[in-house]
Amino acid sequence: xxxxxxxxxxxxxxxxxxxxxxxxxxxxxxxxxxxxxxxxxxxxxxxxxxxxxxxxxxxxxxxxxxxxxxxxxxxxxxxxxxxxxxxxxxxxxxxxxxxxxxxxxxxxxxxxxxxxxxxxxxxxxxxxxxxxxxxxxxxxxxxxxxxxxxxxxxxxxxxxxxxxxxxxxxxxxxxxxxxxxxxxxxxxxxxxxxxxxxxxxxxxxxxxxxxxxxxxxxxxxxxxxxxxxxxxxxxxxxxxxxxxxxxxxxxxxxxxxxxxxxxxxxxxxxxxxxxxxxxxxxxxxxxxxxxxxxxxxxxxxxxxxxxxxxxxxxxxxxxxxxxxxxxxxxxxxxxxxxxxxxxxxxxxxxxxxxxxxxxxxxxxxxxxxxxxxxxxxxxxxxxxxxxxxxxxxxxxx
Numbered sequence: 226x227x228x229x230x231x232x233x234x235x236x237x238x239x240x241x242x243x244x245x246x247x248x249x250x251x252x253x254x255x256x257x258x259x260x261x262x263x264x265x266x267x268x269x270x271x272x273x274x275x276x277x278x279x280x281x282x283x284x285x286x287x288x289x290x291x292x293x294x295x296x297x298x299x300x301x302x303x304x305x306x307x308x309x310x311x312x313x314x315x316x317x318x319x320x321x322x323x324x325x326x327x328x329x330x331x332x333x334x335x336x337x338x339x340x341x342x343x344x345x346x347x348x349x350x351x352x353x354x355x356x357x358x359x360x361x362x363x364x365x366x367x368x369x370x371x372x373x374x375x376x377x378x379x380x381x382x383x384x385x386x387x388x389x390x391x392x393x394x395x396x397x398x399x400x401x402x403x404x405x406x407x408x409x410x411x412x413x414x415x416x417x418x419x420x421x422x423x424x425x426x427x428x429x430x431x432x433x434x435x436x437x438x439x440x441x442x443x444x445x446x447x448x449x450x451x452x453x454x455x456x457x458x459x460x461x462x463x464x465x466x467x468x469x470x471x472x473x474x475x476x477x478x479x480x481x482x483x484x485x486x487x488x489x490x491x492x493x494x495x496x497x498x499x500x501x502x503x504x505x506x507x508x509x510x511x512x513x514x515x516x517x518x519x520x521x522x523x524x525x526x527x528x529x530x531x532x533x534x535x536x537x538x539x540x541x542x543x544x545x546x547x548x549x550x551x552x553x554x555x556x557x558x559x560x561x562x563x564x565x566x567x568x569x570x571x572x573x574x575x576x577x578x579x580x581x582x583x584x585x586x587x588x589x590x591x592x593x594x595x596x597x598x599x600x601x602x603x604x605x606x607x608x609x610x611x612x613x614x615x616x617x618x619x620x621x622x
Contacts, residue, residue, distance in 0.1 A: 230620045231259045233327035234277065234353075235318065235339040237310070238265035238288045240463045241532045242333045243272075245355035245414045248437035251275040252609040253616070261327070263318060263339075274443045282317040285310040287464070296464060300551065301379045308387055311338045315394070318342055328620045337405050341394045349619045352411035356531040356552055359406040360425040374402070410619075412612050416535055416603050419559050432615060435606030436535045444514040447488070447521070454484030455523040457583065458542075460515060462530045465549035466492025468571070469499040475526065477576035479583070480504030488518055516540075524587055526579070529557040529568075538565075541600035543586035543593075547574050564595045 232253055236242050243264065253260050254276035262277040265284040272279050286306060287295050297303050315338050322342065330350040332339035343350035364371045374380045387401035398404045413433045417423045420433070449456060459475050461468060472491055479487045480503075487507040491500070497509055515533065519525060519540040527533040529546040534556050537544045544566040546557035560566035567582040586592055 228620065229257050229259065230328040230617075231261070231325070232329050232331055232616070233261050233263065233280070233322060233339070234331045234333075235263040235336040236333035236353075237286055237335040238267050238284050239286070239335075241530050242335055242355055243268055244532055245437060246333065246353055247271065247275050247441075248439050248609040249353070249414075249612050250277050251439075252437075252613040256613060256617070261322075261325075263321060263336075271443065280318075280321045282314055282321065285313050295467075296550070298550075301374075301377065301383055303551065304380075304383050307335060308383065308390075311336070312390060314338045315341060329616065331616065334405070337408075340404070340408065341391075341396055344396045345394070350408070350410070351616060351619065352408040354411055354413045354415070354431075356415065357420050357555065358411060358413055358426060358431050360420075360422040361427060362422070362425060363406075366422070412615060414612070415531055416538060416599075416606070418563060418599065418602070419531070419534060419538070419556065421555065421559060434612040434615065435603060435608050436539060437609040437612060438516065438536065438539055439609075441514060441516055444517065447514055447517045449521045450486055450508075453486035455587070456486050456488065456518070456521055457524045457526065458488045458490070458513070458515070458518045458522045459526040460490040460513070460533065461492070461528040461547070461549060462533060463492065463512075465528055466490075467494040468549075469495050471547070471571060471574055472500055474574055474576050474579060476500060476504060476507060478579035480507055482506070482580065488513060488522075490515075524583055526583075529553040529560065531556055534560060535603070538596075538599050539603045541596045543596060545569060545579065545582045545586070547571055563599065565592055565599065 234250060236246060250260055260277040261280045262272045263280040263282055264272060266281040267288060269279045318338060319342060326346055330339040330343040330348060331353055334352060334354045340350045384401050388399050391399040391404060411431045413431050414437055416435055417433045457479060472489060475489060479485055489507055489509045490513045491509060491511060493511050503509055516536055519536055519542060522542050525537045525542045526545045527537060528549045530553055544560055546560055546566050546568045548554040548557045557568040561568050567586060569578055569582060
């Protein structure tokens with residue numbers, strides 16, 4: 226038996242980081258635990274829907290509905306933004322939990338601030354990763370990127386600032402790369418097949434529990450139009466959606482393509498008028514309930530964020546990966562290696578290339594067979610129930 230515990234989940238205001246945690250939070254609440262969830266108030270409704278209690282903090286990160294701030298195009302700029310947010314978050318979290326300390330901090334990979342508090346207060350902490358994790362030999366395999374981060378002046382300044390902050394915070398590990406990338410304990414919410422070099426991941430440090438997915442009625446429904454032959458979903462997620470030229474290329478590629486119905490999500494930063502004429506077989510939305518659409522789709526054009534990648538696998542749809550930033554390029558390559566996707570970088574995503582990739586993927590019986598096997602594998606993983614049981618071991622009587 227495990228006792229009723231107070232679990233504090235800490236995440237950043239980004240759908241790709243919040244959505245993967247929701248079913249786990251719902252499972253923990255259903256087991257009788259009290260769960261508080263620290264995040265920006267913009268996510269209050271989706272968090273309260275799990276039965277958790279929002280602990281609001283003000284985030285500095287860009288998010289939907291806040292066009293005055295946008296993600297930098299370069300990696301170091303993005304890392305600086307995450308660090309600024311972490312420094313701003315720490316005193317807010319300290320105030321929120323000083324007089325209501327949890328039994329366990331559960332924190333998203335983008336919120337290592339929670340690990341600082343856990344160490345300061347002598348509490349257990351578990352990292353929740355919605356993306357790939359470091360493996361043994363990571364620095365050697367990713368030598369070019371690691372070398373850039375350790376030698377490029379702006380990157381050096383970033384990590385010096387990060388390490389100095391960790392020293393001020395009094396934590397044991399002050400190497401910023403190791404502090405973020407190698408937590409003492411972590412649960413990985415992705416399918417093992419999407420983890421590079423999965424056989425070299427430290428099993429004592431990380432446990433793969435697979436995606437925690439379920440129907441999301443609170444996000445609304447989507448119904449396949451009557452008479453639609455095949456359905457294609459096009460979405461670049463929620464953060465990197467300012468791509469009107471790419472959307473126009475999709476319209477040229479798939480507009481009036483026989484037997485295909487297209488669901489095009491364009492985000493909040495592109496006006497419908499920028500797309501030109503919309504063909505009759507295309508519906509355009511700033512946002513769609515992605516999982517609901519994918520459950521009925523026949524193909525998916527995605528930026529290859531980890532959330533979308535695993536949802537595509539979970540629903541068994543072939544994917545065209547058009548990566549936009551950071552880990553999306555590696556995710557795209559992993560999907561290609563699985564034999565169920567094609568990668569087209571944005572500059573190569575012409576109408577002809579997009580149309581050709583779609584038809585090749587959807588007409589290949591080997592792709593269909595591989596997708597069916599992967600779908601069965603993901604649907605039989607324990608997901609939220611196993612993850613919750615593992616967390617309960619951290620505070621078992």
